[in-house]
Amino acid sequence: xxxxxxxxxxxxxxxxxxxxxxxxxxxxxxxxxxxxxxxxxxxxxxxxxxxxxxxxxxxxxxxxxxxxxxxxxxxxxxxxxxxxxxxxxxxxxxxxxxxxxxxxxxxxxxxxxxxxxxxxxxxxxxxxxxxxxxxxxxxxxxxxxxxxxxxxxxxxxxxxxxxxxxxxxxxxxxxxxxxxxxxxxxxxxxxxxxxxxxxxxxxxxxxxxxxxxxxxxxxxxxxxxxxxxxxxxxxxxxxxxxxxxxxxxxxxxxxxxxxxxxxxxxxxxxxxxxxxxxxxxxxxxxxxxxxxxxxxxxxxxxxxxxxxxxxxxxxxxxxxxxxxxxxxxxxxxxxxxxxxxxxxxxxxxxxxxxxxxxxxxxxxxxxxxxxxxxxxxxxxxxxxxxxxxxxxxxxxxxxxxxxxxxxxxxxxxxxxxxx
Numbered sequence: 350x351x352x353x354x355x356x357x358x359x360x361x362x363x364x365x366x367x368x369x370x371x372x373x374x375x376x377x378x379x380x381x382x383x384x385x386x387x388x389x390x391x392x393x394x395x396x397x398x399x400x401x402x403x404x405x406x407x408x409x410x411x412x413x414x415x416x417x418x419x420x421x422x423x424x425x426x427x428x429x430x431x432x433x434x435x436x437x438x439x440x441x442x443x444x445x446x447x448x449x450x451x452x453x454x455x456x457x458x459x460x461x462x463x464x465x466x467x468x469x470x471x472x473x474x475x476x477x478x479x480x481x482x483x484x485x486x487x488x489x490x491x492x493x494x495x496x497x498x499x500x501x502x503x504x505x506x507x508x509x510x511x512x513x514x515x516x517x518x519x520x521x522x523x524x525x526x527x528x529x530x531x532x533x534x535x536x537x538x539x540x541x542x543x544x545x546x547x548x549x550x551x552x553x554x555x556x557x558x559x560x561x562x563x564x565x566x567x568x569x570x571x572x573x574x575x576x577x578x579x580x581x582x583x584x585x586x587x588x589x590x591x592x593x594x595x596x597x598x599x600x601x602x603x604x605x606x607x608x609x610x611x612x613x614x615x616x617x618x619x620x621x622x623x624x625x626x627x628x629x630x631x632x633x634x635x636x637x638x639x640x641x642x643x644x645x646x647x648x649x650x651x652x653x654x655x656x657x658x659x660x661x662x663x664x665x666x667x668x669x670x671x672x673x674x675x676x677x678x679x680x681x682x683x684x685x686x687x688x689x690x691x692x693x694x695x696x697x698x699x700x701x702x703x704x705x706x707x708x709x710x711x712x713x714x715x716x717x718x719x720x721x722x723x724x725x726x727x728x729x730x731x732x733x734x735x736x737x738x739x740x741x742x743x744x745x746x747x748x749x750x751x752x753x754x755x756x757x758x759x760x761x762x763x764x765x766x767x768x
Contacts, residue, residue, distance in 0.1 A: 404709035409677055412451075412665050414728040419454035420664055422473040423447060426456075427659040429472050436627060436760045441468075445483030446490075446514035449663030457483035457517055483517045485545055493519045493546060494625070494686070501622050504529045508551045508744075509703070509751075511685035514662045519544070520682070522551035553690075553745045566671055567592060567720075570609065571600030577671050577720035579739040580654060581644035582765040584614065584635045588644050591739060591758055591765075592720035594618035594632040595691040603636050611638040615761055622688065622697040630700040631757030632741045633720075646766040648722050650675055651732055655767050657755050658725050658735035660702045667724055668706065668740055668750065672717030676708035678750070687751050689742040701741055701751040714743045714750045723752045736765050 445457030506527035619629040706713035724734040
């Protein structure tokens with residue numbers, strides 16, 4: 350159990366880091382008192398630094414270590430597939446997807462000849478690869494999106510959709526408010542037999558950018574909409590902060606408490622369900638901070654961001670949000686298209702990663718966590734992490750979380766601070 354002194358030190362450190370990030374100028378007396386308190390509590394530094402892992406089960410920490418090699422192998426695949434010109438992943442014709450299974454990266458191929466396998470071995474340069482025969486290529490499955498758009502245009506209410514990598518199929522989750530799909534299916538207007546599309550009824554999805562509190566609480570000056578600060582960095586050569594995009598379209602100025610800390614210079618929050626352009630990939634805003642602000646690569650919980658990483662199915666991720674603190678879970682799907690409601694508008698966002706989160710304190714994802722950092726721990730260091738994205742939305746009444754991958758803000762020009 351932590352001593353009262355250690356608990357107090359966490360509060361002081363959180364206040365100090367939050368103010369440090371946002372460039373708040375303490376009075377000399379208050380500043381001196383904080384420095385004095387931190388010096389007095391330096392004997393508890395080791396306890397503070399190990400706090401992030403205290404609540405995480407040993408099997409989760411072991412999974413993190415097991416997944417490091419297949420995660421690195423997948424990153425090499427991702428780098429090979431990524432096209433700098435189009436800012437998209439270009440998949441080989443025989444590629445059916447991938448997922449992490451323990452300490453293995455499973456690669457699905459429509460052609461499992463030795464020549465095909467060797468092609469991917471050369472890219473990944475790893476002994477952790479396992480190959481699995483697939484009926485459908487990823488390119489074919491991606492083209493099934495048009496079938497879903499046809500349903501939406503015919504009035505079917507859909508919560509989320511995208512490729513199910515493990516099952517080599519396409520998954521469509523219908524809103525529990527939908528009353529159109531079943532009558533259309535009964536009238537033979539929808540065929541489910543000839544295409545690898547799995548339909549299910551899910552729960553409604555909502556954005557997580559309301560009722561926020563804690564050290565990283567930000568407010569839109571005009572709408573009073575609240576959100577979470579994500580990660581510091583630079584944008585167009587200036588100091589910047591990443592947060593969610595939804596509910597930030599109409600007013601640029603952002604406050605921390607009563608202090609205006611900067612203005613939004615880039616927002617991506619898609620309102621059209623039929624938009625499949627780059628503008629629909631991810632949900633985020635980039636805040637240009639005031640010139641006197643100081644940025645850091647630290648996250649609440651004692652973590653330091655030292656790099657960035659792509660997401661794939663089977664990878665364990667963590668998030669630290671102001672509403673629910675730290676939680677963790679495995680990615681179950683990537684490149685998902687999700688429809689959700691903000692405080693004003695309805696949004697449809699492509700390219701999101703889906704995970705089911707767990708925490709030791711009960712709630713693992715809630716309103717107020719939107720914009721919070723989603724990250725991957727490094728097995729070699731308990732406090733160093735790779736930023737993987739920010740929280741976008743949650744499935745109402747459940748612990749399902751949707752993440753905007755960090756690659757989309759980076760493509761837009763945002764550079765995360767990693768030192």
